[in-house]
Amino acid sequence: MQDKILDFLKKKNEYVSGEEISQHLGISRQALWKHIQDLRDTGYDIVAVPHLGYRLIMCPDRLLPYELTHGLETKIIGRKIYYFERVSSTMDVAMQLGNQNVPEGTLVVAESQTKGRGRLGRSWTSPKYKGIYLSLILKPDILPACAPVLTLMAAVSICEGISRISGIEPQIKWPNDILIHNKKVGGILTELEAELDAISFVIIGIGLNVNNESNELPREATSLKEAKKNLSARQENINRIELLKEILRKIEDNYLILLKKSSSPILEKWRSYNITLGRRVEVVCHRQHFGGEAMDIDTDGGLLVRRDSGIIEKFMAGDIVHIR
Ligand code: BT5
Numbered sequence: 001m002q003d004k005i006l007d008f009l010k011k012k013n014e015y016v017s018g019e020e021i022s023q024h025l026g027i028s029r030q031a032l033w034k035h036i037q038d039l040r041d042t043g044y045d046i047v048a049v050p051h052l053g054y055r056l057i058m059c060p061d062r063l064l065p066y067e068l069t070h071g072l073e074t075k076i077i078g079r080k081i082y083y084f085e086r087v088s089s090t091m092d093v094a095m096q097l098g099n100q101n102v103p104e105g106t107l108v109v110a111e112s113q114t115k116g117r118g119r120l121g122r123s124w125t126s127p128k129y130k131g132i133y134l135s136l137i138l139k140p141d142i143l144p145a146c147a148p149v150l151t152l153m154a155a156v157s158i159c160e161g162i163s164r165i166s167g168i169e170p171q172i173k174w175p176n177d178i179l180i181h182n183k184k185v186g187g188i189l190t191e192l193e194a195e196l197d198a199i200s201f202v203i204i205g206i207g208l209n210v211n212n213e214s215n216e217l218p219r220e221a222t223s224l225k226e227a228k229k230n231l232s233a234r235q236e237n238i239n240r241i242e243l244l245k246e247i248l249r250k251i252e253d254n255y256l257i258l259l260k261k262s263s264s265p266i267l268e269k270w271r272s273y274n275i276t277l278g279r280r281v282e283v284v285c286h287r288q289h290f291g292g293e294a295m296d297i298d299t300d301g302g303l304l305v306r307r308d309s310g311i312i313e314k315f316m317a318g319d320i321v322h323i324r
Pocket residue numbers: 088089090091113115116117118119120122123124125126132133134135176177184185186187188189205206207208209217218220221222
């Protein structure tokens with residue numbers, strides 16, 4: 001019902017009498033008042049003026065399911081959203097939900113994480129209301145060995161979303177870093193639940209620094225707000241709701257391309273955002289170090305590196321250091 005009240009107030013965009021809203025939605029004036037109070041408690045600024053009625057002045061800067069689904073227009077991604085003010089890690093919640101067989105595209109979003117995590121047990125700094133922390137459940141009909149391409153698909157979608165909403169052009173460092181001017185603004189964590197030859201579900205975890213000040217972030221990190229400040233000396237916050245919606249739309253577009261066609265269109269876009277290919281890199285994989293030149297990306301998302309011996313080797317996971 002609160003969704004419907006908000007829809008009505010948003011559509012009118014002026015004062016609407018309590019009587020008109022109550023009649024339109026078939027509820028009593030008292031029930032309407034109670035819902036308005038609850039919406040105010042959630043952070044919606046709704047004024048009530050005698051003889052004029054109610055008017056929605058401002059929506060809160062919260063990644064609320066209603067705000068995210070409003071005008072989202074996706075078919076799969078984010079049709080079902082679980083929202084938390086605070087959670088240990090959205091990955092843990094998504095893993096539980098995945099095992100309960102929730103529909104594909106189910107999204108877990110949190111305003112903060114107490115144990116946000118990166119790969120190999122690293123942590124992800126997740127201060128409240130500043131970033132985007134999400135886990136998305138997908139059920140692609142692809143071989144588990146090809147799952148790394150989903151990380152690339154997510155990276156491309158994040159870059160497209162950021163570029164569309166903020167005008168900033170981020171870059172991708174293989175396999176999962178989103179950078180702006182060589183500082184990390186976002187990361188992707190892909191976890192699998194699979195048999196040897198079939199994926200049961202994949203969880204794509206995304207952490208993105210949006211409105212953080214630099215002192216709230218690790219030293220080598222930045223946020224979209226910081227990057228924007230450098231561009232225009234303006235201090236405005238970026239609208240997290242619009243940004244997240246755009247990223248979800250891009251994920252849906254790119255995911256469908258991946259499933260219906262092939263990975264090539266995604267890889268093509270990935271190449272245009274990447275800053276790894278063509279560089280001298282050091283790959284750290286299973287505690288071993290390999291030096292070489294990053295040649296290309298394979299159809300399954302693996303990084304092709306030409307070792308100094310001339311042999312080309314493929315890495316499906318690992319960390320890389322750009323040497324030059
Ligand atoms: C990643 O790991 O970059 C994947 C991060 C995924 C986080 C999301 S948030 C929603 C979902 N729920 C979770 O619990 N996780 C996912 P990795 O490549 O291992 O990088 C981790 C490293 O990035 C850390 O060791 C720090 O050096 C750095 N780091 C930590 N927090 C950061 C932040 N907020 N911004 C930039 N860098 C950060």
